[in-house]
Amino acid sequence: MPHLHQIGALLLLTALVFVAHNTLSAIPSRRIKNISYLTTTTPDTAAERHLLDVYTPRKKSEALRPVVVFIHGGNWTSGKKDIYWFIGRRLAKQGVVAVVINYRLSPAVQVPAMANDCARAVQWTTQHIAEYGGDPSRIYVMGHSAGGGLAALLATDDKLFTDIGVGKNPVKGAILNDPAGINMYDYLLKMEYPNDKQYLTSFGRNPEGWRDASPLYKVRPGLPPMLLYTGERTYPSIIAGTKALQEKLQAVGVQSQYRIIPRKKHVPMVAQMFWKRNVIYRDLLVLVK
Template identity: 60%
Template sequence: MSWLRFLWQIPTALLVLTALLFLINEYSIARPSERTNDIPYLSPNSPEFSAERHVLDVYAPNQKTAQLRPVVIFIHGGNWDSGSKNLYAFIGRRLAKQGVVAVLINYRLSPAVRVPAMADDCARAVLWTTQHIGEYGGDPNRIFVMGHSAGGGLAALVATDRQLLEKWKLPFNAVKGAILDDPAGLDMFDYLKKMEFPGDEQYLVPFSTDSTVWRAMSALYQVTAAGPPILLYTGSRTYPGIIRSTQKFHQRLLELGVKHEYKVFPGKKHVGMVAQLFWKNNLIYQDLLKLVGAPKSD
């Protein structure tokens, strides 16, 4: 029976070993960077201030350089009604290890607010970054936005919607580029008109029943030829609506002559598209580092 006890112990031993290797890996990634968490990007005196949602984290490389570093603002996904920057600390650490100052933000969620207010929050986080990121070694003139899922749709709006940026006194070129990872909501106008899939009615909560809002909150209709460079990614097995709207967005960028890259990851589903960012040598990071002009790192 001793061999049975040995077999029973193997899964536990493997689990412990896996957890240990994970912690060692995370320590090795985190050690070269410094995290400053829960910084308010909206004045706490504002009547709409949320101590949970109007905050951001900054991940900066420990190694100081004379030259300011490029900045990437990451916007989390979560169906417009859930999610938190805290779930994506691994992205902040991996960007910082590769010479980028990373800013991970929270924003208000549905049903407390609708998507226009979420876009406002993201723009205000960009405004804070332009004003303060120099204190963390970041270059306010090299700010890029990145997002997955709903966060990808919001990142696209911040990069393309001139009216949104003007509303918060930001120049149109404040955002130098966007990295959109399996983005949702690039064309909610078409999506909500068709209502093809079970449960689509849920999106009327964050987007309202007003079709003018659907269009205004869809980056497909906001992008112009003056838009910044965009990296666009989808998984081949992600949601059909994301595949279709991303292809349409790609075609629109081609028509306008906006510099961009569009890549489909074979076999990847929606969650896998962000989970792969756990590995710092991932293709998305490789493209991102070239886009932002990050210094070479180990």
């Protein structure tokens, strides 16, 4: 994972190319921007980072719709929800209420605090999403890169929710797109690449902390279903971590599906989601509906 810090800039450039496409396809959905998911009195509140956007279909529905909370990537050090408008729009266009979130980043905080932010965003979603036509009993999490690793933590670590006063993990399933950090314990023990020390800023220097921030070691029977994807040409560590996660999920009887997307590198794995008929959306709609 030596070059994940470039993802924000690359995605921003890609998004600019597709602004016209977004304008043409935005009509079927509505975006409610910059909702704070923490109160200003919450300790350590970061005004810009504790925000989310909600995307809803404009077409009315008597029934509440499934909900997907999307967590952006960016090497745990960069990225923001505004880059990923296309995912919110595409989901809403297909009848899903989408919640696209910000969270605090390194070096201001480390991964446990990021996961806590994401859990609080999910908590807000359970409390408020019915106001936007979403079903609080059908909340799924999705993420790319570092966001995929955080989404996996939400699906596997119930303590993230009990720590904030949520008695039962509300996550009903996870969609992990080229997820990073699935087995950060093994990755940081090996330190195979020249720039790997950069990740100590986000994960700390304690190997036990690396293990606790790695979803692979939280797999157990009874977890919600998961969809896993990696690009054929993505980083080897992401492929290895995702394969290990799939094998462990299957071994304990958790419903999961793993696809390798031909010819795709890391950034194109999320850029491909500009197109609503992308295979990830097709699988996702089967899972959530």
